[in-house]
Amino acid sequence: MHKIAANAIDWKAVRQDFPILGEQAHGHPLIYFDSAATSQKPRAVIDALRNFYEHDNANVHRGLHTLSSRATEAYEKARQRVADYIGAASAEEIVFTRGTTESINLVAQTWGGKFISEGDVILLTVMEHHSNLVPWQLLAERTGARLRFVPVRDDGTLELEKLSSLLTPEVKLFAFTYISNSLGTINPVAELCEKAHSIGALTLVDAAQSIGHLPFNVRELGCDLLAFSGHKMCGPTGIGVLYGRAELLDSMPPWHGGGEMIVSVTLEKSTFKKTPHRFEGGTPNIAGAIGLAAAIDYIEGIGRPAIFEHDSQLARYAAERLTELPGTRILGPSGERGALVGFVMDAAHPHDLTTFADQYGLAMRGGHHCNQPLMRRFGVSGTTRASFYFYNTTEEIDRMIEILHAAVRFFS
């Protein structure tokens, strides 16, 4: 069924929706293989931002004038759009943040500050992005809690057989990524949530790499909290989301104090709004939220099943073709993978490779990808990563392979 969906779409025409794909780099047509870092933006999103600033711009929830009403309505409609997109029970479960990192820090500081104390354990995995590791390290330092990690197998999957011994009653939260940003591993989220819940732990899913690629529903996954960024799913930078089950968010104390998040303020004390507004102190990223809603509309216009089918085909094709290159090691699972492939080559360091490739208009990322512990786990200082989105083509991957062949000859 998914195959039909992917084949029914004119992917070449979809490319025309992205003005930036007409750019050149060093005199070559741009090949953008860095969408795992940030995706490009379709005209529809760029237009939504422009429209907002040209026609509706005002602050939200405070002015009684026409523009403020329009801005407030658009902002709250965006919240509902996000709720529908991820299958949340209501818009009240959607908190707008700056991105995945801020969403996770919000949880670590508010929920963690209230509910975590010495002796408690936060369970993570070795494949977490620094944004789902460092906030917990800071919390552990503050509270005396401990961190524990699910190891990663050589094939890039989690050692699930270790889970039952790691999930002891001290574990209060299991926070893990949906798709690894370095390995492409797609974790079995529903299964992980179920196991964590069976011992009474809460779950937080880092959905940064899956939100624009995979169809999913938070209630089917069974997660308690979920974080993602808008800019990796065709949306603007500076807008992201924390999803939380309503009663869980309600139990968390406010975070940033200021305007917008209060009910009443005296010189001595304040009372706070309900969720989600109690977590949105200060003027929010109004245009960002509206741009995110436009990105969701755009993605849903294509359909996530078709996008996933297309992207994972590209990733599998790239992984397969990379094996043609001498002295090349591909990280991550051999079968199904997310829309990226990380690799190391004997011939050249990732930074030399990416500098070389850039001269041919090919944008890849070289380095540790905010995954230093994972790099150490695999005995490398960094990798070269090619990451894809639905606007990429197999012809671009063929070109990448040609450029990498040239790099091997040049550096060997």
Place this chain on the structure above:
Amino acid sequence: MFRFAQCDNRVRGAFVFMIPEIEELYQEVILDHSRRPRNFGELPDAAVRVHGDNPACGDEIHLAVKFDAGGGLEDIKFSGHGCAISQASASLMTMKLKGKSRAEVMKMLRAFHDLVTEGTSEAPKALGDLRVMQGVRKFPQRVKCAMLAWRAVEQALEQGVGEATVSTELA
């Protein structure tokens, strides 16, 4: 002006032209030093050892220096791993600095930094072979790679004895 990279015959239509900027950055001397770094290894009687790292990319250098009676660099060796630029820079640096006085090293360090960062200045003749690193100036993201070994030697001079660490990022 252009030359073909010798591409694998299995690749269809593989005309990947070599690009002048790439050849300027990765000059033959640099590739040679990155493949076969000189003064690479241990220095058992070193007075000072500096561990340098570039956390942005994971490159590491272990620099060992032995001083002569006048405080000059009697011997210098390095080990570690990193990109072609950082390895070649370290290799070329050790060749250049061996036998130099402190003052000469510091002068050389400043001249080298200018070489890889300033767009206009003429490369001083005193830098000799190091001038092959001039191509780095067109690649600002790679300046830290070229400077890693030099930051380590600067730290070695400052420290004088024992062990030290240095990073391209300020902690």
